Amino acid sequence: MSLSTSNPDHQARNPVTGVRGMNDLLPHETEIWQFMEQGFRLVLQNHGYQEIRLPLIERTELFQHSIGDSTDIVQKEMYTFADRNDESLTLRPEGTAGVMRAVIEHGLFHQPQRLWYMGPMFRYERPQKGRYRQFHQFGVELLGYQGVEADAEIIAISARLWRFLGIDDLKLQLNMLGSEKSRFRYRQVLQTYLRQHAHRLDEVSKLRLDTNPLRILDSKNPEVRAVLEEAPLLDDFLSEEDKLRCSHLCTLLDDMGIDYHKNSRLVRGLDYYDGAVFEWVTTRLGAQNAVCAGGRYDGLAEKIGGSATPAAGFAIGLERLVALLETLNQLPTTSHLHAYLLYTSDQWTSAAFTLAESLRDKLPQLRMMVHCGGGSMKSRLRRADKSKAECALIIGEEELRDSRVQIKHMRSNAETLLIHRDQLAAWLQEHFRL
RNA sequence: GUGGGCGUAGCUCAGUGGUAGAGCACUGGAUUGUGGCUCCAGCGGUCGUGGGUUCAAUACCCAUCGUCCACCCCA
Missing domain, CATH: 3.40.50.800 (Anticodon-binding domain)
Known part of the structure; x- marks a missing residue:
């Protein structure tokens, strides 16, 4: 059997194309990307954050342990392959796990870290508006601070990024997931409730009943949402400490003049989140409405073999942000030739x-x-x-x-x-x- | 992985069972070495690919690939 690639006629009719879901950024688009990236660099530099640059490839187990084995990302969305020595490697589907790995590996935890990163991430999903197989994230990590002032700082930074870019369209959604202990108690109660209404749940939600019932909370299915109307609330299972943290954070945001909407159905798809979580959402981008999301993940370091370290951070989906900038006509003026x-x-x-x-x-x-x-x-x-x-x-x-x-x-x-x-x-x- | 829409010129799109058009872009000219506006001309397509129906398919049917949107999921 011979490959026909050496046949020029064949090549002319079947030009090599790019890979599905992996987009070229053409010259007329890179200008707005550079504008955005330079803005991010400046704002983060002004907050005393430093850039960290990491490999695109990590050991598969890093993501299994951090993002969580039962999540969709790990189960069906990772670009995983065997290296030549049969080690299982994965193209990073997100940035936080790698940052934690590097910080642990290089002993940077001897003092708190203020870090940011930017670069491509990879998830094997069906492409759609605002969702691509190679996409780009800008992420911020604040490591080593236990108090909610850390949560407040990163939220304030995110808000400042929007202001810097001239975006006033994004709305902040906030929730308190609470400690692992409170979540575990709630999980039991929610499971029991949902089992009683299992006949009204869709297939996916039924599967989640056992693996990750909290994820059912942000289902878009109207019938499922109807069931959730009567469901017990996570808020009622938070410990006194969780509640105190929540109100303290809200006060800080109020004092800084940052508007937010408490959304008790906001749960995140990655297992490592605990404490406060948040999303900046828009109504202008169709189904993929979250432009930025983050929260606290104090348990993550331990999950990948480090010592317990408090941590909070967020990531911005840059393709989504660019799309938003385009709808808002916030395009920078070009610097023309002399x-x-x-x-x-x-x-x-x-x-x-x-x-x-x-x-x-x-x-x-x-x-x-x-x-x-x-x-x-x-x-x-x-x-x-x-x-x-x-x-x-x-x-x-x-x-x-x-x-x-x-x-x-x-x-x-x-x-x-x-x-x-x-x-x-x-x-x-x-x-x-x- | 599931569902739906769409694949015609570099781009945006018309169109018809008798093998194709417009606008923009590009090239040249009207203007011997002076852009923009206007006018004229030219370049450019096996109508995504493969098969089927037909005397004849770009059009109808099937498959396939690509793309977009939605579900799912998430940034």
Whole structure:
């Protein structure tokens, strides 16, 4: 059997495509991503957080132990493969587990850590609006603080990120899951209640009855939701300490002027959450409405073999945030070129490139594009126009004869200038305040 | 994994059982070396792929792949 890939005809008809659910970010999109990323970096830097960069691949067991064996992510959404030595490895489906692993592994827990990360995550799911197999998260982790001021700090940071980006559309949903002990008691009671109404539950919820009954709480199924109307509330099973933490956190948020909505049905899909959890949601993105989610996970470090360490954090789905920015028309203004250098005929190519190099040497801040690809004068100027440059710098036979350069303003009707090439850099510096 | 919509030019989309069109984009010209506006011309498609029905399929049927949306799940 022979592969047909060497047949050019076959290749022409079947070009290699990208992988399903893994998107290319094309040039017209990267601008908004850079705007967002630079904003994030700045805000986090201003809060004293440091970046951490980690491998995309971890041992599979890391995610099994941290995210939880019974979760959908671990059970059916991970990109898991055997390494050449038969070790089971996995493309990270989220960032927190890796951060905890690295912090434990490198002994960073001797003092609290304020960390952020950004990068691609991988989950094998059917792609949909706001949900892709390779997607990007920006995450923040605050490690080593027991008190709710840590929860308040990360929520305040998230709120500030929205403000920085000019987003006022997101609403904060908040819930208190409580300690493992309170959750366990509630779980029993909820299970008992739901078993009595099992005939009204859908298939998925029935399966969850045994594995993870709390997850049924955020079901979208109307019938299931009807059953939940009468269900016992998690709030009633919280310990005094949990309640105190909750009210303290709410007070802090109130004092900072951060609005929130208490949602007792908000449970998270990853097993490691406990204490306060939150989501920032929008109504503008269809079904995948959570742009940012996080909470406290004091138990996580122990689950992956570290010593008990309090921790809180959140992650932002960047594709979703970009989509939101686009609906809100919060696009940044682009920084256009100052100049487009063109020559009237290809016989002056060398003169043009020589001039360009000397200008770049003298003016490192100069944003200039040099013409490539020949064409008529008309098309050369049209290219200059399309480049959105402020002015065209033109050289041709006449200009070269007496060492001048023509400056043509493309965005105004200001008169065309002829300037000696020795004075061009000075003129550009002055005109564009370089 | 389940359900539904959609695959026609680089992009956005019309269209018909008799092998295809528009707008935008691109190239050239009207304007010997001067963009934008206008006009003219040109380039560009085995109508996703494979099979079936038919004298004839881009159109109808089946399959398959891709894509989008929703379920599920989550950021």
